[in-house]
Amino acid sequence: MSAVTREGVEATLRQFTDPNLNQDPVSAGCLREVDIQGSKVHVRLELGYAAGLFKSGWAQMLQMALEGMDGVDSAKVEVECVIEPHKAQAQVPALANVKNIIAVASGKGGVGKSTTAANLALALAREGARVGILDADIYGPSQGIMFGLPEGTRPKVRDEKFFVPLEAHGVQVMSMAFLTDENTPVVWRGPMVSGALLQLITQTAWDNLDYLVVDMPPGTGDIQLTLAQKVPVAGAVIVTTPQDLALLDARKGVEMFRKVNIPVLGVVENMAVHICSNCGHAEHLFGEGGGEKLANQYGVDLLASLPLSMAIRLQSDGGKPTTIADPESQIAMIYQEMARSVGARIAQSGLGANAMPTIEVSDD
Numbered sequence: 001m002s003a004v005t006r007e008g009v010e011a012t013l014r015q016f017t018d019p020n021l022n023q024d025p026v027s028a029g030c031l032r033e034v035d036i037q038g039s040k041v042h043v044r045l046e047l048g049y050a051a052g053l054f055k056s057g058w059a060q061m062l063q064m065a066l067e068g069m070d071g072v073d074s075a076k077v078e079v080e081c082v083i084e085p086h087k088a089q090a091q092v093p094a095l096a097n098v099k100n101i102i103a104v105a106s107g108k109g110g111v112g113k114s115t116t117a118a119n120l121a122l123a124l125a126r127e128g129a130r131v132g133i134l135d136a137d138i139y140g141p142s143q144g145i146m147f148g149l150p151e152g153t154r155p156k157v158r159d160e161k162f163f164v165p166l167e168a169h170g171v172q173v174m175s176m177a178f179l180t181d182e183n184t185p186v187v188w189r190g191p192m193v194s195g196a197l198l199q200l201i202t203q204t205a206w207d208n209l210d211y212l213v214v215d216m217p218p219g220t221g222d223i224q225l226t227l228a229q230k231v232p233v234a235g236a237v238i239v240t241t242p243q244d245l246a247l248l249d250a251r252k253g254v255e256m257f258r259k260v261n262i263p264v265l266g267v268v269e270n271m272a273v274h275i276c277s278n279c280g281h282a283e284h285l286f287g288e289g290g291g292e293k294l295a296n297q298y299g300v301d302l303l304a305s306l307p308l309s310m311a312i313r314l315q316s317d318g319g320k321p322t323t324i325a326d327p328e329s330q331i332a333m334i335y336q337e338m339a340r341s342v343g344a345r346i347a348q349s350g351l352g353a354n355a356m357p358t359i360e361v362s363d364d
Contacts, residue, residue: 002070002071003071004036004038004039004041004069004071004072005036006034006036008069009034009036009041009043009066009069010026010031010034012065012066012068012069013025013026013031013043013062013065013066014026014027015065016061016062016065018030018047018058018344020049020051020054020337020340020341020343020344021344021347021348025045025062028348030045030046030047030048031043031044031045032044032045032046039071039072039073039074040072040073040074040075040076041066041069041072041074041075041076042075042076042077042078043062043066043075043076043077043078044077044078044079044080045059045062045077045078045079045080046079046080046081046082047079047080047081047082047347048081048082048083048084048343048344048346048347048348049081049083049340049343049344049346049347050081050083050124050127050128050129050210050211050339050340050343051079051081051127051128051340051343052081052126052127052128052129053126053127053336054127054340055079055080055081056079058079059077059078059079060077062077063075063076063077081127081128081129083099083100083129083210083211083343083347084099084347085099085100086099086100086234086346086347086349087234087349088101088232088233088234088262089228089229089232089233089260089261089262090261092229092230092231092232093232094232095201095202095206095212095231095232096206097205097206097207097208097209098132098206098209098212099209099210099211100210100211100212100234100235100346101211101212101214101231101232101233101234102120102211102212102213102214102233102234102235102236102237102265102342102346103214103216103227103228103231103233103235103236103237103257103262104116104117104120104213104214104215104216104236104237104239105216105218105224105236105237105238105239105253105257106216106218106238106239106240106249106250106253107218107219107220107238107240107248107249107250107251107252107253108218108219108249108250109140109218109219110218111218111239111240111241111250111270111271112239112241112270112271112306112312113215113216113218113239114135114137114142114143114146114215115146115270115312115313115316115321116237116239116268116270117133117143117213117214117215118133118143118146118147118215118316118321119321119322119323119335119338120213120237120335120338120339120342121133121171121211121213122169122170122171122321122323122324122335123323123332123335123336123338123339124210124211124213124339124342124343125169125170125171126323126324126327126336126339127336127339127340127343129210129211129343130207130208130209130210130211131170131171131172131209131210131211131212131213132165132171132172132173132174132206132207132209132211132212132213133147133171133172133173133174133212133213133214133215134174134175134200134201134204134212134213134214134215135173135174135175135176135177135215136197136200136201136214136215136216136217136227137215137216137217137218138176138193138196138197138217139193139217140217141175141176141177142177143173143175143177143215144173144175144177144178145316145317145319146316146317146319146321147168147169147171147173147319148168148169148318148319148320149166149168149173149178149319153166153178154178154179155174155178155179158205161203162203162204162205163179163200163203163204163205164204164205165204165205165206165207166178168319169320169324172206172207172209174200174204176196176197176200193223194222194223194226194227197223197227198226198227198230198231201214201231211343214227214231214233219249220249220252220253220255220256224256225256225260228256228257228260228262229260233262234263234346234349235262235263235264235265235342235345235346235349236253236257236262236263236264236265237264237265237266237267237268237303237342238250238253238254238257238264238266238267238268238294239267239268239270240267240268240269240270240291240294241269241270241271241272241291242269242271242272242291247291247293247294250267250294251294251297254294254298254300263345263349264298264300265300265301265303265341265342265345265346266295266300266301266302266303266341266342266345267291267294267295267300267301267302267303268291268303268304268305268306268338269291269292269302269304269305269306270306270308271306271307271308272291272305272306272307272308291305292305301341301345303338303341303342304334304335304337304338305334306331306334307331309331311326311329311331312331322335323335323336
């Protein structure tokens with residue numbers, strides 16, 4: 001029986017690809033410790049993204065592979081999730097008690113951006129992260145409804161300066177809708193809106209967040225540009241439909257983030273296909289493959305392709321988005337995969353600065 005070596009352990013681990021990082025755990029820099037005691041092997045991996053629903057299955061798969069090595073009687077694989085803050089735009093100060101800010105944006109309205117933002121936040125929370133969501137769509141705030149917060153709910157004020165975010169479904173929520181009358185439209189010019197949003201972001205007492213999801217206003221005008229330049233954003237998610245008009249506007253969104261040096265983490269395609277509830281016929285009402293074409297054009301990932309579904313609409317309107325209303329459904333699983341991919345892209349963007357040395361222990 002041959003002796004177990006570190007090289008052999010690494011070679012075995014390299015045979016498996018983390019589907020969220022698209023790399024094996026060794027190449028991705030996740031390996032933190034290798035402890036070889038005769039025929040017993042202990043490996044510790046550290047994921048830089050929220051993966052609470054993934055890590056146990058991942059650990060079990062790797063453990064079985066290690067136990068199949070010649071000379072190994074037993075193996076133990078520990079997988080931990082450690083979310084670090086990652087660098088945002090230069091000259092933009094970090095936000096207190098928030099590690100990473102994710103902007104969810106679209107070039108135009110009506111493409112399901114707010115629904116995507118809500119399900120992204122909830123999916124990240126289900127993966128074990130501390131998450132907040134900021135409804136930055138001042139002209140049409142909707143996150144309060146989606147999170148089931150009653151009309152007229154108001155945040156508490158701390159030290160006469162900070163708003164205490166409301167909490168729903170394990171996510172901290174803040175919106176301009178909590179500070180205004182729902183029946184009174186906000187009639188402000190761009191600079192007033194930009195100032196109000198910056199005040200809302202910086203004067204909300206977020207409680208130790210791993211991720212803050214910002215539901216951006218639709219478009220690429222002065223408001224969006226100001227936010228992109230003054231808020232420390234770790235990455236952006238672009239939401240579109242396959243329709244040519246939506247894709248045209250989505251491209252403008254990608255270009256805007258590139259100009260202000262914010263990484264585009266990927267594209268989410270909504271309303272990709274409609275499945276008839278009576279006969280099961282699939283029809284691409286808004287075109288086909290548009291999200292993938294956009295992602296390929298800019299060299300980013302297609303994070304998710306979601307159907308035009310009545311369930312998504314009903315659950316969001318009812319204050320319990322799909323991710324928590326029907327967590328075992330196929331659509332919810334798509335949102336979970338999207339959330340892990342978003343976290344993984346952020347982790348990869350700062351891997352060099354946060355990489356840790358690997359510890360090796362053996363009985364030699």
